[in-house]
Amino acid sequence: xxxTAEPNILYQEANPYGSLTAxxxxxxxxxxxxxxxxxxxxxxIKSVWICNRIDAPKTRxxxxxxxxxxxxxxxxxxxxxxxxxxxxxxxxxxxxSEEGNGVSLFYKEELIAYLPPWSGIKGFHGxxxxxxxxxxxAYPLGNTEYGVIPDRINQDRNFWEYRxxxxxxKNIQESRLAYLEYVFxxxxxxxSADGGKYPQLxxxxxxxxxxxxxxxxxxxxxxxxxxxxxxxxxKDYENYARIELVCAVKVSDEDRSESWVPHQIGEIIxxxxxxxxxxxxxxxxxxxxxxxxxxxLSFSSLVIREIGKExxxxxxxxxxxxxxxxxxxxxxIPVSEEERVFIxxxxxxxxxxLLDSTQSKWxxxxxxxxxx
Numbered sequence: 001x002x003x004t005a006e007p008n009i010l011y012q013e014a015n016p017y018g019s020l021t022a023x024x025x026x027x028x029x030x031x032x033x034x035x036x037x038x039x040x041x042x043x044x045i046k047s048v049w050i051c052n053r054i055d056a057p058k059t060r061x062x063x064x065x066x067x068x069x070x071x072x073x074x075x076x077x078x079x080x081x082x083x084x085x086x087x088x089x090x091x092x093x094x095x096x097s098e099e100g101n102g103v104s105l106f107y108k109e110e111l112i113a114y115l116p117p118w119s120g121i122k123g124f125h126g127x128x129x130x131x132x133x134x135x136x137x138a139y140p141l142g143n144t145e146y147g148v149i150p151d152r153i154n155q156d157r158n159f160w161e162y163r164x165x166x167x168x169x170k171n172i173q174e175s176r177l178a179y180l181e182y183v184f185x186x187x188x189x190x191x192s193a194d195g196g197k198y199p200q201l202x203x204x205x206x207x208x209x210x211x212x213x214x215x216x217x218x219x220x221x222x223x224x225x226x227x228x229x230x231x232x233x234x235k236d237y238e239n240y241a242r243i244e245l246v247c248a249v250k251v252s253d254e255d256r257s258e259s260w261v262p263h264q265i266g267e268i269i270x271x272x273x274x275x276x277x278x279x280x281x282x283x284x285x286x287x288x289x290x291x292x293x294x295x296x297l298s299f300s301s302l303v304i305r306e307i308g309k310e311x312x313x314x315x316x317x318x319x320x321x322x323x324x325x326x327x328x329x330x331x332x333i334p335v336s337e338e339e340r341v342f343i344x345x346x347x348x349x350x351x352x353x354l355l356d357s358t359q360s361k362w363x364x365x366x367x368x369x370x371x372x
Contacts, residue, residue, distance in 0.1 A: 006027075006028075007025050007026070007027040008025065008026045008027070009023050009024070009025050010023075010024045010025065010026055010031075010087050010089045010092060011023065011024045011087075011089050011092040011093075011094075012024075013094050014038070015096045015100040015101075015103070016096060016100060016160070016198045016199075017100040017197075017198060017199070017270075017273040017274065018038065018197060018198070018274075019037065019038055019039060019040065019100060019273055019274045019275070019276065020035055020036065020037055020038065020043075020100060020101060020276070021035070021036055021038060022034065022035050022094055022096075022103045022115070023036075024050070024087070024092060024105065025070075026053060026086065026087065027053075027069065027070060028053055028054075029052065029053055029054050029069065029070070029072055030049060030050075030051070030052055030053060030054075030069075030070045030071070030072050031049075031050040031051050031052075031053060031084070031087065032047050032048065032049055032050060032070050032137075033047065033048050033050055033103070033105055033113055033115050033126070034046070034047045035047070035101075035103060035115055035119070037276070039274055039275070040274070040275045040276055042275075043275075043276055044120055046115060046119040046120045046125070046126075047070075047115075047119075047125060047126075047137065048113055048114075048115045048119065048125040048126030048127070048128060048137065048138050049070070049071070049073060049125065049128055049131065049135070049137040049138040050105065050112060050113050050128050050130065050138075051078075051084040051128065051130040052072050052073060052078060052083055052084065052130075053083050053084060053086070054072065054083045055081060055082055055083050056072065056073060056074055056075040056077070056078050056081040056082075056083075057072065057074055057075065058074060058075050058076075059074060060072065060073075060074050070137075071136060071137055073130075073131065073135055073137070073138070076132070076133070077131065077132055077133055077135045078130055078131065078132055079129070079130050079131070079132045080130065084130065087107060091107055091108045092105070092106070092107055093106050094106070095153055095156055095157050095160070096156065096160070097116070097117060097152075097156050098155075098156050098159045098160075098225055098226050099117060099225070099226045099227065099228035099229070099241075099273070100228060100273055100276075101117045101228040101229065101276050102114070102115060102116045102117040102119070103115050104153045104156070110129075110144060111129070111141070111144040111145075111150060111153065112128070112129050112130075112141075112144075113126060113127060113128045113129060113138075113141065114126055114127045114141060114149055114153065116149075117228065117229065117231065117232065118231070118232060121232070123136075124139070125137045125138055125139075126138060126139070127139050127140065127141040127142075127149065128140070128141055129141045129144060159225075162322070163224075163225075169200045169221075169224075172200075172221060172224045172322070173200075173202065173220055173221065176220045176221065176223070176244065176319075177204065177220060179319050180204065180206065180218055180220075181206075183314055183315055183316060184206035184208045184211075184216055184314070185206060185207075185208050185209055186206075187204045187205060187206050188205055188206065188207055189204070189205040189258075190202060190203070190204050190205075190220075191203045191204075191262055191266070193219070193262075193265070193266045193269050194221075194269075194270070195270075197270070199221060199222075199224060199225055199270075199273070200221055200224075201219065201220065201221040201222060201269050201270065202219070202220040202221055203217060203218070203219060203220065203262050203265050203266060203269070204217070204218050204220050205217050205258075205262070206218070211248075211363075213250055213251060214248055214249065214250055214251065214363055215248070215249055215251055215255075215257050215261075216246065216247075216248045217246070217247045217248070217249075217257075217261050217262060217265060218244055218245070218246045218247075218329075219244045219245045219246075219265060219269055220244070222242075222243055222244050222245065222269065222272075223242040223243055223244050223319075223321055223327040224242075224321070224322070225242075225273075226238075226241035226242065227240075227241050227242075227243060227272045227273075227278040227279065228272055228273060228276045228277070228278060229272075229276055229277055229278050230278045230280070233278075233280075238325050239325070239326055240278075240280060240328065241278075241325070242321045242325055242326065242327045242328065243279060243280075243327065243328045243329070243330050244327060244328075244329050244330070245265060245268075245269070245279065245304075245329075245330055245332055246307065246316070246329050246330065246331050246332065246362070247261050247264070247265060247302075247331070247332045247364065248331065248360075248362055248363040248364060249261060249293075249363070249364045249366065250363060250364065250365045250366065250367075251293075252293060254293075256292045256293055257293070259292060260289040260290065260291055260292065261289075263289050264287060264288065264289040264302075265332075267288055267289070268285055271285070279304055279330060280304065280306075280330075281304060281305060281306040281330070281348070282303070282304065282305075282343075282347070282348035282349075283303075283304045284301045284302065284303045284304065284335070284340055284343060284344075285301060285302045285304070285332070286300065286301055286302075287299060287300055287301055287302055287334065291334060291364075291366050293366035293367070294366045294367075295366060295367040296367065296368070296369045296370070297336040297368070297369065297370060298336060298337070299334035299335060299336060299366075300335070300336060300337045300340065301334070301335050301337070301340045302332040302333065302334055302335070303332075303333050303335050303339075303340070303343055303348060303351070304330045304331070304332055304333075305330065305331045305332075305333055305348070305352060305361070305362060306328055306329075306330055306331075307328075307329040307330065307331050307362060310361075312356070312360065312361040312362075313361055313362060314362075316329040317329075331361075331362035333355070333362065333364055334364050334366075335351075336370060338370060338372065339351065339370065339371060339372055342372045351371065351372070354371040354372060355371050358371065359371070
């Protein structure tokens with residue numbers, strides 16, 4: 001049996017969002033694909049066994065698992081008991097999931113392994129071409145050309161090829177703006193909100209003529225890619241994975257909304273892809289900016305509410321993504337700490353019911369009093 005070598009990183013790459021890094025490591029006994037976070041402290045490192053570099057032993061003992069070394073698979077667990085030859089780093093490449101939280105490994109243009117977004121759940125790691133059965137650190141990849149996994153990876157490949165095409169961001173930007181302007185009228189301000197990083201994002205402001213004394217701020221571009229992690233909570237995740245955020249505020253003659261609203265949106269607009277979490281109906285986000293117009297309450301959080309087709313909401317329910325999936329517009333409503341605790345204990349729907357009895361369904365009134 002070969003001796004353990006100093007672990008060697010054969011290939012390393014960050015996802016397009018700059019939030020996760022995948023690397024392929026060979027320690028002389030095994031090769032593993034790892035995925036780790038750059039900024040999210042809650043993200044536990046994920047891994048999947050790729051292959052053995054040694055001839056597969058017939059058994060694996062508890063001592064092997066407690067050794068601190070990456071576990072090898074046994075003879076009965078692998079498709080070929082012979083140790084695999086060393087990978088040539090020049091022949092390795094990754095394809096990232098659209099959400100940036102999963103990665104597939106190709107070697108010499110062949111799909112070798114897949115570390116999916118659901119890696120790490122209930123002890124599951126990922127899929128490898130060299131796994132013969134479900135094991136402690138890898139499941140069989142199966143057919144590498146046809147089936148659910150190859151189809152999904154091809155969809156990811158097509159997404160990244162599309163997003164790298166010249167002029168795509170301009171088309172995305174113009175389509176979102178055109179839709180918003182159809183609803184709210186011409187925008188009067190626009191800010192770039194991506195800091196020169198992927199994905200391209202913007203914030204736009206409207207002063208609708210039919211809504212005097214109200215400014216509507218909306219994100220532009222969040223819906224151009226799926227939110228991460230939605231599929232871990234919803235089977236029909238494609239109906240919830242594309243969103244834009246909206247914050248509508250009543251303004252006074254002095255109007256200080258611009259001093260906090262676009263800054264607040266700008267601070268959370270990349271949050272899903274940086275942290276790997278999604279925005280959805282009933283979620284809440286801490287506010288880092290103070291509303292200077294607040295009169296009775298100190299607003300500390302934003303509760304998220306889906307803008308539906310019911311009376312009292314703007315008509316923002318018909319926009320589709322470039323792939324034809326629905327885009328949901330989510331209103332961000334500032335709430336006090338007391339109200340946030342109420343939402344946590346009683347649920348968002350009960351809070352929204354109380355809010356609707358005295359306030360707008362989606363427009364923030366800085367002079368409102370507590371709803372509870």
